[in-house]
Amino acid sequence: MAVAHSIAARVNQLRADIEQHNYHYYVLDQPVIPDAEYDRLFQELQQLEQRYPQLVTPDSPTQRVGAAPLLEFAQVTHRTPMLSLNNAFEDAAVTAFDRRVREALGQALVEYAAEPKFDGLAVSLTYAKGLLATGATRGDGYTGEDVTANLRTIRAIPLKLRATHPPDLLEVRGEVLMLKADFEQLNRTQRGRGEREFANPRNAAAGSLRQLDPRITLTRRLTFYAYGTGAPIAGKLRRHSQVLDRLVELGFPVTAERQAVSGVAGLLDYYRALGARREQLPFEIDGVVYKVNDLAGQNALGFVSRAPRFAVAHKFPAAEATTVVEGIDVQVGRTGALTPVARLQPVFVGGVTVTNATLHNEDEVHRKDIRVGDTVVVRRAGDVIPEVVRTLEAKRPARTHRFVLPVRCPVCGSAVRRSEDEAVARCTAGLFCPAQRKQALLHFASRRALDIEGLGEKLVEQLVDNQVVRTPADLYKLGIAGLAGLERMAEKSAGNLVAAIERSKHTTLARFIYALGIRNVGESTARDLARRFGSIERIAAADAETLQQVPDVGPVVAHSIAGFFAEPHNRKVIGQLLAAGVSFAETAPRQLDPSSPVYGKTFVLTGALPHLTRDEAQQKIRDHGGKVSGSVSKQTDYVVAGADPGGKYAKALELGVTILDEAGLLKLLD
Ligand code: IVH
Numbered sequence: 001m002a003v004a005h006s007i008a009a010r011v012n013q014l015r016a017d018i019e020q021h022n023y024h025y026y027v028l029d030q031p032v033i034p035d036a037e038y039d040r041l042f043q044e045l046q047q048l049e050q051r052y053p054q055l056v057t058p059d060s061p062t063q064r065v066g067a068a069p070l071l072e073f074a075q076v077t078h079r080t081p082m083l084s085l086n087n088a089f090e091d092a093a094v095t096a097f098d099r100r101v102r103e104a105l106g107q108a109l110v111e112y113a114a115e116p117k118f119d120g121l122a123v124s125l126t127y128a129k130g131l132l133a134t135g136a137t138r139g140d141g142y143t144g145e146d147v148t149a150n151l152r153t154i155r156a157i158p159l160k161l162r163a164t165h166p167p168d169l170l171e172v173r174g175e176v177l178m179l180k181a182d183f184e185q186l187n188r189t190q191r192g193r194g195e196r197e198f199a200n201p202r203n204a205a206a207g208s209l210r211q212l213d214p215r216i217t218l219t220r221r222l223t224f225y226a227y228g229t230g231a232p233i234a235g236k237l238r239r240h241s242q243v244l245d246r247l248v249e250l251g252f253p254v255t256a257e258r259q260a261v262s263g264v265a266g267l268l269d270y271y272r273a274l275g276a277r278r279e280q281l282p283f284e285i286d287g288v289v290y291k292v293n294d295l296a297g298q299n300a301l302g303f304v305s306r307a308p309r310f311a312v313a314h315k316f317p318a319a320e321a322t323t324v325v326e327g328i329d330v331q332v333g334r335t336g337a338l339t340p341v342a343r344l345q346p347v348f349v350g351g352v353t354v355t356n357a358t359l360h361n362e363d364e365v366h367r368k369d370i371r372v373g374d375t376v377v378v379r380r381a382g383d384v385i386p387e388v389v390r391t392l393e394a395k396r397p398a399r400t401h402r403f404v405l406p407v408r409c410p411v412c413g414s415a416v417r418r419s420e421d422e423a424v425a426r427c428t429a430g431l432f433c434p435a436q437r438k439q440a441l442l443h444f445a446s447r448r449a450l451d452i453e454g455l456g457e458k459l460v461e462q463l464v465d466n467q468v469v470r471t472p473a474d475l476y477k478l479g480i481a482g483l484a485g486l487e488r489m490a491e492k493s494a495g496n497l498v499a500a501i502e503r504s505k506h507t508t509l510a511r512f513i514y515a516l517g518i519r520n521v522g523e524s525t526a527r528d529l530a531r532r533f534g535s536i537e538r539i540a541a542a543d544a545e546t547l548q549q550v551p552d553v554g555p556v557v558a559h560s561i562a563g564f565f566a567e568p569h570n571r572k573v574i575g576q577l578l579a580a581g582v583s584f585a586e587t588a589p590r591q592l593d594p595s596s597p598v599y600g601k602t603f604v605l606t607g608a609l610p611h612l613t614r615d616e617a618q619q620k621i622r623d624h625g626g627k628v629s630g631s632v633s634k635q636t637d638y639v640v641a642g643a644d645p646g647g648k649y650a651k652a653l654e655l656g657v658t659i660l661d662e663a664g665l666l667k668l669l670d
Helices: 005-027 035-051 091-105 180-192 201-209 214-218 240-249 263-280 295-301 362-368 434-445 457-465 480-484 491-503 509-515 523-533 536-541 555-566 568-579 614-623 647-655 662-669
Strands: 075-077 111-118 121-128 131-137 143-145 169-177 223-229 259-262 285-292 311-315 320-332 338-349 352-358 375-379 387-391 602-606 627-629 638-641 658-660
Touching (some): 005 035, 091 263, 091 285, 091 295, 111 223, 111 240, 111 263, 111 311, 121 201, 169 201, 240 295, 259 263, 263 285, 320 434, 338 362, 338 375, 352 387, 480 491, 509 523, 509 536, 523 536, 536 568, 555 568, 602 647, 638 647, 638 662
Parallel strands (some): 638 658
Antiparallel strands (some): 111 259, 121 131, 169 223, 285 311, 320 338, 320 375, 338 352, 375 387
């Protein structure tokens, strides 16, 4: 049956449009139509092809899943071997690499192409006369597995080159990856189905690509980035960076993170800059790759055994490592929260040796079923605190036990309670528990509270354990003689500490309230309380209802404040602190004037004001019942701009927020 010319034309148009949208989405990273619109085009094409099967071609976008499940993968011999890269773990190895290159090329300064080292699976894609013919895994570098049917399901891989005169043969090399977000999603699905979760995106990508049934691969959301070719591309290309540009033109995604840099300084700068952004990248990388950019230079350097002399992989310190859980300790925090912490066989991860990792809370330990004796994966990424990611159940020794949170506080033996709506269990002893007492003292002395310099963890430990100090009030009874007897406490430092304690007596009401460590009362609430009530006595006397008149104090916070002051022990300590001489300028309670134009309004400050400091301006706004926020949004009423305002000013203009200068602010406050 002949197909009407107009239908064939429509089919061709749809294919061209879909390919163009794929290109915008995967290669340029700039989709031009919404997903739903894309799906509509796709469906129209599918329907036409169903009605007119004679119009189906193997490179049609609908033909990504065609093949039936395989029994096993065929072997493919790579036309050009897929070699490996030598690794550099330290800067010195990079310096040595650059020196060898410079000497071999006789150049003083070498230009390199720097790229991320993708943590996925290397594949080779062979295009014959512009059409994807074979896709293979790396295998041993010489022979790999034919995974063409699976690679065809990856939309980032073009089935057809974007070229009017494609080369007879092109071998594109690159990495198949699973984006972090898709990996998380896949594991959620696996979990929901009670199926095995994948350890990391690389394993998930490998598992997905090595499916014998391409329909499974199709559901796995893999992507691809090209980083080179097998045999060189014919033509006038002289640099590796131009090869990558050409691959982009031909329809391949190439990462925007690539960069041409100069000399060893350029290499190391690139390494550090990308390393700093590693966690933010949508895909996992395990280092960066440096390649001599000049192709003639690459040729001259050649290969040694199985790796090029013109390239090197500079690895990041592994963010994950495995080690053994030697014990699970339970720590008690300032508010009595019990935190299980894994004691680990020391392991080098993320550039440091880790011996402890938080397990967060009881539910987390049970969810991951981490047990003493387990081999676990530990992760430390960037400056984040080390974490136990999961346990390797296959390596679990015989006779281990599920973790049980103690029913008594491991420090003071008091009952532990967990309320229904909380993830954490707490020791109920309050400040009678030495662990909570220590944390409370450290909080009391911390910089934003009473700021007692020199009162650190080790010292507080000794003071509490030797029963020299039980409450913050006891600090003010310390003398040089008493302190000098403690470990690591010379007379001079004892003198310094006593002086620091003395200085801390002159403080503000807001700091004092914050220092008390009332649950749910942070710095900002402490400030609001101080401003509203003006004295500690008035706060202590306020009932929950009165407390809720303070901005941002709701029933929960009001309840913790009232509860704190209802406790005779707390009142006693406060009395002792005041008796010891802790003082703050009393301010009369502020009766805010709701008719002030500042009352209830939200301000953002930016740039330097001519007369007021930032703190003074904030204070004045707050004194009139206004709020000060750090960022401009639709909720902002006024932006007060001084000299050299930044992005906040631009944002204010964009949102049409009223902008004031200092004089304008003072007028409002008047
Ligand atoms: S170039 C002859 N560039 O690293 C050089 N490889 O050890 C061929 N890899 O499994 C490799 N990112 O898949 C090159 N930007 C990149 C890479 C990269 C990751 C992988 C590659 C192979 C291994 C080489």
